[in-house]
Amino acid sequence: MTVNSTVESPLLANSPIRSLVAPSRELSGEGKSNRSTRSNFTREFQWNSKRCSGNDLHVAAMQGDRLEVQRLLELHPEWCQSRFTCQALLSPRCFEGRPHVEMSGEAIHLAASRGHLEILKDLLSHKASLQAGAYKDGRPYCEVLHAALLCLSEDFASTKATVNFLLEEAEMTCTSTGRHPLHLAVNSGKPELICLVRHWMKKKGITEEDLPTSHEVIEDSVRKTCFHIERPLTVAIQSAKMKLKDLVLSAEPSAFSLKMFMADCPEAVPLFLKRMTSLGKLEGILVDSELSSLDVANLMKQSELAALSLLDAATVRPRCQDWEMYPLPSTVSFASRDWEQLVWNLSNRGTLAVEAFTFLEPEDHWTAGSRWHETLLDTHFGRPIRDADIQVCQIPDLISTQLFLVLASDDIDLQTFDNRLITFIVLHVFEHHAGKVEAVRCVVNVWILALLNLHTWSMHHNELLPGIIWVAVRFLAAQSAVDILWEAIQIYGYAAIGQPWEYWSVGNLLDFCAAVVPTYLWLDPSNHPVLVVTIFIYWGRVLHFASFCEPIGRELQPFTKIFRGLGPVLFVTMVAFAAFSHAFFILQPESFSISIYGTFVTLMTAGLPEEPSPNLLESGLLYIAVTFFTVFILNIFIGVIGDEYSRLKSQSFLGFRQIRAKMCLDYMLRKQFFRIDWCSKRMSKIVLLTLIQFGLVIQLFSTFNNGHPYESLEGVAYVIILGVMHAVFYNSPGSNKFIAPHTRATELLDPNVNYFWYCCESEREVEDGDLEEISFSM
Structure with missing residues (x-):
């Protein structure tokens, strides 16, 4: 006689075949009357569509017939530990291609898997x-708690009650x-069940980090296999059985x-942080996480x-150590x-006021x-004084090369x-360090443009200053040599942080070409193509250095990127121009250059011939x-450029x-290359002014003494x-803090880490409720 059930055997959890549930059938009347006489015979029943062999107690425990279970236990108490068996089909790749595996268990496994708590207590x-x-091929596989977690009954409430009882009574x-019970x-994909297991883990002092990550399987007396076990949270993320909120x-x-979410499911980080805030555990978790700049950059x-959350x-x-005696300033x-900061603010921001004060300090409290x-x-520095x-x-040590590598990416x-912290990090590095280097490059660029003009x-009036041509060529070649050196140092910087491939981008390759091209003027100072390219290179850098001044840079920023949005319309224009050029060349069998020139004049300037052509097709x-170019293409260009400029303008800041x-x-x-602070802030300015004077003296001497005996040393x-x-x-004070980002390992070697502080104007506006009169009740 066969009895079907609607549960999945805990013994079949690893089987790749998951069968549908078969409906149960009632015992016949004859079977009921002869139950006591036939109870010692082997019974066959279906469990998870697998044929199992057992006795009446197994069937009654599986079906939840408590009265029958109690009756059978009174008649045959030894059946409590009797075993049922079944076979599970396996894929050919499992167990070296064997078709099935033998499994066995007791009635308590069946009761636990079905959520029959009272029957489970009766069996106990x-x-x-x-x-x-429960055994698999004669080897222990799982226990009662595992059986309850592996196979969930249709009544989830009964399963949860059973699992709660087992977690309280049994060891994990x-x-x-x-696989741990948490796995x-x-x-199961049930958040309530996961939280229940975590609840008992917490009561027993077990954390997810304590769970083993490797397991050794003994297959026989000779063969042993050790395999990696994923963390339960990693399994939950990869299985994608739960919504993000439930996860x-x-x-x-x-x-x-937190670290697991950052590595495997970053979209869950904002919700997790919000949950920790509501639980009041955020500060402690952030401290325990020991986050570094590398973690932020990777996220x-x-x-x-x-990352922003x-x-x-x-x-x-x-925090303030002495809030009453030494509080934070409110204004x-x-x-x-x-005066130096005054000049810097005028040239950098176009205003006298400071945008924000930023600091890197070893303490994180006031x-x-x-x-x-x-x-x-x-506050004696005067106005503006603000909240x-x-x-x-x-x-x-939040500021690192890796973090800025992400911030400078075109994909970001x-x-x-728009985040305040990111804004002030960029502000700090630029104003305290990088801005000084860009200022020097701006001075050199203006210097070179002046020499190029001379x-x-x-070249047209060589009788006046005969030596200026070679002065300009030698200075250009020297700057090109320095530019090539800086590109090589930049490649070294990428290699120093373990990412040398990041250098090979379009922008860096263009910079390298711009550094190499002017060196050809050393061989031929009057080469017109190279001169034209060099002129465009250095005049183009004027736009780059214009961003040194924020008000001008914001206005020019849309122009530097506007061509990126014109790709489709430029492609349409090129196709149309090529098509019309081809057609006009067929109708006007002139030379190719004349045909192209005539087509360009006709299409781009709408220039019509003085007399109409006698050829009707040509006319x-x-x-x-x-009509097509002046009405259609021109208006499309105007519309696309206008829309693109408006979009870029809205994001120019x-x-x-x-x-x-x-x-x-x-x-x-x-x-990364300049690791020694060998020049103070004041000395660097003195050195800069002195070198500018030396350079000008050498150039003036060479200009009026063409062919002097020191020409070979001038370029050097x-x-x-x-x-x-x-x-x-590159050796400004404090810049060595950016060489290597802080990690837990470096903290053990160098505990002098730094924290980023900023002070800016408060964004909170005074509301009507803030202006209520202060009254005293007498």
Whole structure:
């Protein structure tokens, strides 16, 4: 006689074949009357569409017939530990191609898998054991708790009650394949079940990080296999059985879960941080996570939103050791602190006021006696004095080359630069370090443009300044040599952070070509093609250095990127021009160059011939071409350019910040080479002015003494002057902090980490409710 059930055997959990459930059938009347006489015979029944062999107790336990179970236990108490058997089909790749595997278990496994808690208790009262093993091919496979978690009944409430009872009474052991009860709960895809297992793990002092990640399987006396076991949270992420909300809610509230989400499911990070905030555990978890700049950079590569939410969570109002005696200042003077900062603000931002004060300091709390506090506490610098918002990021050594490599990427969302912390990080590196290097490059570029103009003028009037041509050529060649050296140092910087392939981008290759081309003038100073390219290179750099001044840079930023959005319309124009050129060349069998010139004049300037052509086909084609280009193509160009400019204009302040982030990246990459602070801030300025004077003296001497005996050394002198002028600002004080980002390993070697602080104007506006009169009740 056969009895069918609607459950999945816990013994078949590893089988690749998952069968449908067969409906159960009632025992016949004859069977009922002879039940007691036939109870010692083997019974066959269906369980998960697998034919099983057992006795009446197994069938009754599986079906939840408690009265029958109690009756059979009274008649045959030894059946409590009797075993049923079944065979499960396997794929050919499992168990070396064997067609099936033999499995066996007890009635308590069936009751647990069906969620029959009361029957399970009855079996326990008759010497059944929660440690009773279900076997696979004669080897222990799982216990009762595992059986309950592997096979969920249709009544989930009864399963949850059964699992809760087993978790309270039984030990949390692993299956023979090394899977913990948490793994089995995760495989169910039920958040309530996962949280239930985690609840008992917490009560027993077990964390997910404590679970083993490897397991050894003994196949026989000779063969052993050791395999890796994924973390339960990793399994939950990869299986994709739960919604993102359920995944976050079922995760352990710990730093371990945060790191796992950052690595495998970054889109869950914002929700997880929000949950930790509501639980009041955010600060502790961020401290325990020991996050570094590399973690932030890797997260930002995958999801800018996740990285920004992490940075926002880690950026807090600093704690005060003595709040009453030494509180944070509520108002700060945003006036320039000295004449140098005043000049810098005018040239950099077009205003006298400071946008924000930024610091890299070893403490992450407000401590009395710190000297750098005077910048914020002293209001005698004058107006504007505004409400201040002072924040500190608790991630140590946040500023790193890897982080700026992500920020400077063309793939990053520009909205990332709308984040205050990101804005002030870029501001700090540019104003304190990279901006000085860009200022020197701007001076050198203006210097070279002046020499190029004199060079061109002297080519037509060589009797006035005969030596200026070679002066300009030698100086250009020297600058090209220095540019090539900087490109090589930049490649070294990429290699130093372990990412040399990142150099090979279109922008870097164009910079390398722009550095190499002018060197040809050393061989032929009057080569017109090279001169034309060189002129465009250095005049084009004027637009690049215009971004040094923020008001001008923001206005010019849309123009530098507008051609990227004109690709489709330019393609249509080129196709149309080629088609009409081909057609006119057929109708006017002139030379190819004359035909192309005539077509260009006709289409681009709408220039019609003075007399109409006697050829009607040619005249018709001419009218169509002029009408098509002047009415259709021209208006499309105007519309596309207008739309693209409006779009870029709306994001110009964000695009400008990314341009500065790229400047900062170049500085930080080359800083990997310049590791020694051999020049102070004041000395670097003295060296720069001295070298400019030397360069001008040499050029004046060479201009009026053409063919002097020191010509062979002049080019070398220019290389040294330009090289030192650029290099002197790569050693600005404090820049060595950017060479290697902070990690847990480096903290053990060098505990002097730094935290990023910023002070900016408070964004909170005064509301009507804030202006209520203060009254006193007498």
